[in-house]
Amino acid sequence: MPEQPGRSAIDVRGVRKVFGTGESQVAALDTVSVSIRENEFFTLLGPSGCGKTTLLRLIAGFDFPSAGEILLHGQDIASLPPFKRPVNTVFQSYALFPHMTVAENIGFGLEMLGKPKAEIKARVAEMLKLVKMEALSGRRTSQISGGQQQRVALARALAPQPKVLLLDEPLSALDYKLRKEMQIELKRLQHETGITFIFVTHDQEEALTMSDRIAVMSSGKILQVGTPWDIYDKPAERFVADFIGESNFLTAAIADIGNGKARATLKSGATIEATVAEGFQPKDNATVVVRPEHAKLTSGKGDLSGTVENIVYFGTDTHIHVRLDSSEAFTVRQQNTRSAGCGFERGDKVGISIGNDAAQVLRD
Amino acid sequence: MAKRPFDIQAQPGFGFMALLTFFALYLPIAALVTYSFNTADSLSRWDGVSLRWFISAWHNSAVQDASVRSLVLAVSAAALSTIAATMAALATTRTRPYPGLTFKYAFINQPLMVPEIVTGVALLIVFSRIKVWTGYSGLGYLIAAHTAFCIPFAYLPIRARLDSMDLTLERAAADLYATPWKAFRFVTLPLLRPAIIAGFMLAFVISLDDVVITEFVKSGGQDTLPTYMLGQLRRETSPEINAIATVFLALSVVLVTAFYFVNRRKP
Numbered sequence: 001m002p003e004q005p006g007r008s009a010i011d012v013r014g015v016r017k018v019f020g021t022g023e024s025q026v027a028a029l030d031t032v033s034v035s036i037r038e039n040e041f042f043t044l045l046g047p048s049g050c051g052k053t054t055l056l057r058l059i060a061g062f063d064f065p066s067a068g069e070i071l072l073h074g075q076d077i078a079s080l081p082p083f084k085r086p087v088n089t090v091f092q093s094y095a096l097f098p099h100m101t102v103a104e105n106i107g108f109g110l111e112m113l114g115k116p117k118a119e120i121k122a123r124v125a126e127m128l129k130l131v132k133m134e135a136l137s138g139r140r141t142s143q144i145s146g147g148q149q150q151r152v153a154l155a156r157a158l159a160p161q162p163k164v165l166l167l168d169e170p171l172s173a174l175d176y177k178l179r180k181e182m183q184i185e186l187k188r189l190q191h192e193t194g195i196t197f198i199f200v201t202h203d204q205e206e207a208l209t210m211s212d213r214i215a216v217m218s219s220g221k222i223l224q225v226g227t228p229w230d231i232y233d234k235p236a237e238r239f240v241a242d243f244i245g246e247s248n249f250l251t252a253a254i255a256d257i258g259n260g261k262a263r264a265t266l267k268s269g270a271t272i273e274a275t276v277a278e279g280f281q282p283k284d285n286a287t288v289v290v291r292p293e294h295a296k297l298t299s300g301k302g303d304l305s306g307t308v309e310n311i312v313y314f315g316t317d318t319h320i321h322v323r324l325d326s327s328e329a330f331t332v333r334q335q336n337t338r339s340a341g342c343g344f345e346r347g348d349k350v351g352i353s354i355g356n357d358a359a360q361v362l363r364d
Numbered sequence: 365m366a367k368r369p370f371d372i373q374a375q376p377g378f379g380f381m382a383l384l385t386f387f388a389l390y391l392p393i394a395a396l397v398t399y400s401f402n403t404a405d406s407l408s409r410w411d412g413v414s415l416r417w418f419i420s421a422w423h424n425s426a427v428q429d430a431s432v433r434s435l436v437l438a439v440s441a442a443a444l445s446t447i448a449a450t451m452a453a454l455a456t457t458r459t460r461p462y463p464g465l466t467f468k469y470a471f472i473n474q475p476l477m478v479p480e481i482v483t484g485v486a487l488l489i490v491f492s493r494i495k496v497w498t499g500y501s502g503l504g505y506l507i508a509a510h511t512a513f514c515i516p517f518a519y520l521p522i523r524a525r526l527d528s529m530d531l532t533l534e535r536a537a538a539d540l541y542a543t544p545w546k547a548f549r550f551v552t553l554p555l556l557r558p559a560i561i562a563g564f565m566l567a568f569v570i571s572l573d574d575v576v577i578t579e580f581v582k583s584g585g586q587d588t589l590p591t592y593m594l595g596q597l598r599r600e601t602s603p604e605i606n607a608i609a610t611v612f613l614a615l616s617v618v619l620v621t622a623f624y625f626v627n628r629r630k631p
Contacts, residue, residue: 061538061539062535062539081538082539083538083542089536091535093530095530095532095535096536097533097536097551098555099554099555108540112537112541112546112550157540160541
């Protein structure tokens with residue numbers, strides 16, 4: 001992975017979080033370790049119940065780990081109460097104080113830190129400008145729209161200049177257009193403030209478009225950490241490949257492993273070149289993943305052969321569902337043009353060719 | 365069609381039942397209020413309208429004495445029970461549910477379930493022992509007793525408000541460097557204020573109105589307005605009682621109305 005070893009803002013080391021006692025015990029986090037760098041937009045991505053919010057709460061201090069350490073710039077903060085951590089949170093429900101104005105909300109953290117009045121005033125003005133809310137500073141939070149509340153929540157959390165900003169699915173309550181706008185806005189804010197953002201979401205598209213790096217979580221574990229490109233093109237496990245984007249899974253025999261690459265012999269008999277996931281243990285049959293847009297449909301012979309089962313038009317592209325002769329399902333995504341159709345019809349006998357750089361061998 | 369087919373107002377006899385209920389509820393009160401303005405010495409005669417009995421009650425030193433005692437008692441009991449209820453409500457809502465929590469709700473609401481007469485007798489026995497030991501026979505016993513049975517009335521609106529209040533607000537305050545005390549002072553308390561006022565007023569009215577427990581607990585010469593009125597009725601019915609009751613009624617109506625408006629106001 002092309003990574004420079006930046007200084008880490010947050011180091012999570014062997015953190016476990018267990019809820020309940022005795023037989024009803026559930027491990028919400030099962031020995032998680034991850035380093036989040038300074039000035040990074042880091043996303044915790046996973047389905048609901050995967051432990052991403054639990055991890056965020058542990059970093060914020062709303063809950064304490066059952067085992068393990070959480071370091072902030074090298075200092076263990078795992079046992080500190082939230083008001084002693086230089087970390088602020090943007091809540092999913094925003095949690096704006098309804099009895100205060102927009103400006104009072106933004107100034108609350110500085111007020112609690114005992115900053116001088118003049119400094120608070122200046123900082124609140126600066127924050128209002130940053131989130132473009134100057135005109136509404138005197139409003140009650142019940143008198144502004146959802147998108148505006150979102151901005152106030154952001155400004156409130158950024159005002160005390162935290163070392164790390166935690167964002168708990170902050171965009172989930174917004175409608176599609178506003179969400180797109182806020183995604184760009186968040187990237188801008190992160191860039192301008194230079195603060196480390198830890199963003200929790202279950203939306204893979206949001207994660208891919210916004211993050212510097214992503215940690216994919218499932219059942220209390222981190223499965224893979226990497227750039228969006230790593231996660232999408234070089235998924236380590238089936239869950240990662242399945243959760244992010246669409247995937248074709250093929251069974252193959254793996255040989256000639258070396259230098260991160262291998263030769264995979266598919267059921268059809270064809271042999272293709274593939275990259276190998278980190279931590280892959282050599283075995284007879286492994287799963288190979290191919291993204292639908294990295295395969296090509298041909299009317300002649302390819303690496304695989306099968307019959308077209310269904311054709312779905314998506315505007316920008318067309319998905320062609322093929323039933324392989326080995327009875328596995330395979331989808332090919334083909335870019336559309338204005339002048340011609342996709343060139344295939346249901347029932348056609350087709351071949352599928354897989355490019356040299358299209359396949360990845362999964363470790364599970 | 366103006367009315368839905370199963371609208372209860374469309375059922376035969378609805379209007380009659382409603383009227384009957386209203387009469388049963390308000391006719392006695394209307395009679396009381398009307399007769400409080402009666403000039404005559406007796407309830408059986410109507411001699412015309414005057415404020416005679418209001419004035420007479422106002423100048424009656426026993427009434428003055430009982431009124432002051434009632435107010436001191438109600439304010440003290442309401443204040444103490446509201447403080448206790450606020451703490452109890454915070455302790456029972458700002459925590460993860462644990463076994464025994466439901467039992468605690470029941471425990472706090474005990475005065476709603478135990479018949480007043482039982483509490484009255486129990487307190488009479490306990491307090492009479494304490495009176496013997498300490499020699500103190502002041503208003504403290506009544507304040508203690510009233511505080512105890514007012515707690516659930518103050519507790520209910522405060523707890524309801526806390527239940528509907530987003531816990532994340534306090535979490536957000538803690539996240540923004542507020543210590544637990546500051547989070548309470550600047551976030552929880554301001555949001556809770558309407559409910560605390562409502563709880564106080566409810567407790568005040570309940571204390572002001574109590575007869576049974578007061579009758580058992582009070583020492584000699586410690587009449588409150590309700591027990592004074594009861595004592596008067598035992599001897600001869602003076603129309604003064606009507607006047608006092610009317611003032612009482614007016615006070616209650618004012619408080620309940622204020623309670624309604626305070627509770628309705630959303631932050």
